Amino acid sequence: FKARWWALNKVKTVCSYCGTGCQLTLGVKDNKVLTTIYDENQGFHNGQLCTRGRWGYQFVNSSKRLTTPLIRKGGTLQPANWDEALSLVTDRLKTSKEAAATLVTPRLTNEELYLLKRVIKDVVGSDSIDHSGGYAHAALTAGAKESLGFPGSPSVIADIQKSELLLVIKTDAYETHPVIGFEINLAVKRQGTALRILSDKKGKLSRLPGAQTYVHAPGAELALVNALAKTIVDEGLHDASGVGAIKGFDAWLKSIENCTAEQAASQCGVTADTIKAVAREYAAAGKALIMLPLGMGYSGHGKDLAQALINLALLTGRIGKEGCGVLIMGEKNNSQGAADLGIHPTTNGLDAQAILTGCAAGNVKTLYVVGENPVVSYPNRKQVEAALDAVDFLVVQDLFLTETAAKADVVLPACSFAEKEGTFTSLGGAVQRVNRAITPLGDSRSDFDILNELHARLTGQPAYANQKAAFVDLAATTPGYTELTLEGLGDAGAVRVNKCAASFVPVVAGTTATEAGKFALLTGSALNHSGTLSLYGEGPMLVCPEGYLELNKDDAAKLSVSEGETVTVKSATGELRLKTKVSTRLPQGVVFAPYHFAESSINSVTDATAITWVSISK
Ligand code: SF4
Secondary structure (H helix, E strand, O other), X not given: OOOOHHHOEEEXXXXXXXXXXXXXXXXXEOOEEEEEEOOOOOOOOOOOOOHHHHHOHHHOOOOOOOOOOEEEEOOEEEEOOHHHHHHHHHHHHXXXXXXXXXXXXXXXXXXXXXXXXXXXXXXXXXXXXXEHHHOOHHHHHHHHHHHHXXXXXXXXXXXXXHOOEEEEEOOOHHHHOHHHHHHHHHHHHHHOXXXXXXXOOOOHHHHOOOOEEEEOOOOOHHHHHHHHHHHHHHOOOOOHHHHOOOEOHHHHHHHOOOOOHHHXXXXXXXXXXXXXXXXXXXXXXXXXXXXXXXXXXXXXXXXXXXXXXXXXXXXXXXXXXXXXXXEEOOOEOOHHHHHHOOOOOOOOOOOHHHHHHHHHHOOOOEEEEEOOOHHHHOOOHHHXXXXXXXXXXXXXXXXXXXXXXXXXXXXXXXXXXXXXXXXXXXXXXXXXXXOOOOOOOOOOEOHHHHHHHHHHHHHOOOOOOOHHHHHHHHHXXXXXXXXXXXXXXXXXXEEOOOOXXXXXXXXXXXOOOOOOOOEEEEEEOOOOOOOOHHHHOHHHHHHOOOOOEEEEHHHHHHOOOOOOOEEEEEOOOOEEEEEEEEEOOOOOOEEEEEOOOOOOOHHHOOOOOOOEEEEEEO
16 A cells, blocks of 8 residues: 555554454545554454455445435436435435335444434334344344343353354354454364364365364254254253253253154254264363354344254353353344344334335335345345335435445435444444544445434434434443443443343254255355455455355266356246356255355345255256
């Protein structure tokens, strides 16, 4: 970068990519973020950053940033001023009321999410608000809320180093949360922590010394976890004196009556002996931590999976103990904040999938999309595009003219994290301060300022004098945050504390239908990417510049396909052409594709079920 070290203004803040919540220092000059600075005294991670955090900051000053509002006139989006754009949005929200719906990214600050919820639920009168398609972390935290009484992990990141055994469900921790991958690496190499992985594919974690990866059939996680629990009960390895006092134990025990290791083995490709051995190891470890790093691409039984794992931890008396429990890993930087603040529909509202169905059916008249790009990141692209084309009025608030924004009636240019004040909550529950490093680019505004102005136009006055006032309000009304003050967060942040009211919840594993001659398609994060934001970062694009289809080398040989060759991937919902990556990470019959890339969007062929079956041809 072109600046002397001493000429840089250095601003401490929090990475805006994934839920790990790494702190970083931005090097700024002339209102441009020119670098991120390694500071070994910063954060729980001692300054270590992954490629995204260290080399992915270029999206902030990207020449592709939106710098003025846009309004559709005569079929095309044309530059407009804020007054025109916000007048249109205000008028539509006023008349739509409960026929308005909102999809929001969990990349916003807590203050912005809280204010958005107030504007949409309290002022407009709509309960239809959701984030990340309602999938992955949103589903996991919904499960945690039912089982624990709060929508988050009963464990923190520091538990990784204190544990004796890490049981990782799905292996993509290194891909989705690289610095957590470093933490696991440290625990394994320095403390000799045992690492056991149950996953539908192998990953970087599988290469760590002593790691055992048990690759199972896609969608078999629930059956496996229930079989672990059943083995522990049958062999008397559970916390017999503690479990009886936990609500729901007897009903849950009855629900796993038939969930034997043999029964799970018959459908998951892992032997009964192996399942029993893992159960015994997990039960015998002095301290054992379950880690659940699901990415956005997983649209299956997330809620049930979180509950099954919490049941397993409860069974062995491992909730609320150091080095133990369940660590649920939200993909986006503020996924946990969005869960804590209740950014999901209430009983009267629609979730993300129902919102899109409502758009297509004409029941949702106005759709307000804040920072999400459902065209690329939600399953079944054709259906999503049809829904967005059908809705009467589409407002998109974003940094870029995304594929979703290109369909909007009004586009509002928003700011990046580097232009914002506020807080993010990490996957370990640490609430950390986000500090402004540069002023908003062009005419763009922070989501907070846009929402505060909308509030003023809808009610006659802004909701808050500033972000600090919003934090005071949200802390007073959000469980787990009531003890927090902005000053108290300091440089290190503070972990919000939830009261645990745990109970066993029965979850039944269904059977996964297979389609002869077809491949099970897994989608998720490519190494060093996160959502669609990383497409504007130089580092992530250097490592992985385009979409691909990964398949097992024996499958590749059968199809006579070699590395880098382009193939057609076809499902019931669509088809696309992708370059191949031939590997040994996947079992035969299973293929993988990352979901980030618009031109090679794998969501052109996915549907909203756990597994999409595809055919592959040259
Ligand atoms: Fe940022 Fe996540 Fe990488 Fe940390 S692990 S630097 S929070 S993307």
